[in-house]
Amino acid sequence: MMNKQFGTCEIVHIPEKEPHDLHNQPTEFVFASAIDPQNANHIVRRLNQIAPLENLRHVKRIQKKVLERGQVQLSVILCAASEGDNQLDSVPPALQELISSFQLSPFITKVCKYAATSKEEWQEQCKIWPTSYHPRTYNIDGITGFSDENSECIFKFMQSAMELATSDGVVVNAAVIVDPSAKQIISRARDQVFAWSPNKENSSIDSSCNRKSEFSSSDVISNNFATHESFQVNESNKQLKQPYTGVACLYPWQWAKQQLHSQSSYYCHPLRHAAMVAVESSAARDRYLFPSEENNGEKPLELDHENPSSTSSPAKRQKTVCTAVENDDDQLKARSQSSNQLLERPYLCTGYDIYLVWEPCTMCAMALVHQRIRRIFYAFPNRNAGALGSVHRLQGEKSLNHHYAVFRVLLPEEALHKCHTEVPQT
Numbered sequence: 001m002m003n004k005q006f007g008t009c010e011i012v013h014i015p016e017k018e019p020h021d022l023h024n025q026p027t028e029f030v031f032a033s034a035i036d037p038q039n040a041n042h043i044v045r046r047l048n049q050i051a052p053l054e055n056l057r058h059v060k061r062i063q064k065k066v067l068e069r070g071q072v073q074l075s076v077i078l079c080a081a082s083e084g085d086n087q088l089d090s091v092p093p094a095l096q097e098l099i100s101s102f103q104l105s106p107f108i109t110k111v112c113k114y115a116a117t118s119k120e121e122w123q124e125q126c127k128i129w130p131t132s133y134h135p136r137t138y139n140i141d142g143i144t145g146f147s148d149e150n151s152e153c154i155f156k157f158m159q160s161a162m163e164l165a166t167s168d169g170v171v172v173n174a175a176v177i178v179d180p181s182a183k184q185i186i187s188r189a190r191d192q193v194f195a196w197s198p199n200k201e202n203s204s205i206d207s208s209c210n211r212k213s214e215f216s217s218s219d220v221i222s223n224n225f226a227t228h229e230s231f232q233v234n235e236s237n238k239q240l241k242q243p244y245t246g247v248a249c250l251y252p253w254q255w256a257k258q259q260l261h262s263q264s265s266y267y268c269h270p271l272r273h274a275a276m277v278a279v280e281s282s283a284a285r286d287r288y289l290f291p292s293e294e295n296n297g298e299k300p301l302e303l304d305h306e307n308p309s310s311t312s313s314p315a316k317r318q319k320t321v322c323t324a325v326e327n328d329d330d331q332l333k334a335r336s337q338s339s340n341q342l343l344e345r346p347y348l349c350t351g352y353d354i355y356l357v358w359e360p361c362t363m364c365a366m367a368l369v370h371q372r373i374r375r376i377f378y379a380f381p382n383r384n385a386g387a388l389g390s391v392h393r394l395q396g397e398k399s400l401n402h403h404y405a406v407f408r409v410l411l412p413e414e415a416l417h418k419c420h421t422e423v424p425q426t
């Protein structure tokens, strides 16, 4: 994929789980035993009661082998075992009882530790011990690849974020929230940890519905970012040539050190990372477009662009909801609501994408879960505190009630420094 500004680029999906070497998948030890097929049902039922395989739910309890002359041999997993544990001493008494009553001969064997994420992984796993495989039941645009047209769009929005990140001397993180169905920027923001002033709104809200895919940094209000001294940089971030200590998600605790080291000549707000500020602006835009009854009578929020028409944007937003991913309870709910009340306020950032120059920290990544962001694109990994692949992998956290798709737009570090010299002035 060629891109005018950045040369050769690529967009890669960051999966929910760290991919394993296909032929070298992590394994765990278990005790197993051959059993008489006639007793299989009874034994498995009893085992599920006394020794459930809590952390190995993807592993099948029984392995079936067809021997020569069509003879079937069944083996069953009795319980988990620790490495080098050849004794059955640690086995619970109820299981000991089962072993002796059926005269089983336990042996130690291996099973794959994690559920397969692809058919290829699953096929390899079954060579060790059978597992079950549940293919992904949802698809978010891009997981299976992007069209040239979509890639072009993604690069342009990422470029917009890069320009914003470098627009004020010190490089910070920047966030651009986009409605992909209208190819429209909803809000954008720079880090404001060291720049935030309670009396001054520094983020910009793109409220114009006619404004499609315009990319200029001229309308971005520069903030009062104070140049601050560099601190010792974590070794793990050395693959980028510069430390970028101004990037809030890279150094979530930098603000604490900063206060100790300098006079308070600037405002400091530890939570105002770019993604948080962009989300706040997006919410302000929603309050403006969908004023609720409580807000009636209040002075509407002042936007820094011309006022949108009162009908076009809600309609567009509903379209976003309607074309969104299947199999998502929230979106189904939103859809059924939308058919009844066309001007219902949509749920936060449902259906929207966010472009971040750096992989977000856990706080920002969680905020984007709450906002129901659909896709996250970032350019540079965050080895210090990244929550979407580098340190944590929130997109694979099963306990969360929303999952977005995460992509990395592969760009050279030089792209950060190029975007202001090569972008034509508008």
Ligand SMILES: [Zn+2]
Pocket: 248, 249, 273, 274, 275, 360, 361, 362, 363, 364, 365
């Ligand atoms: Zn952050």
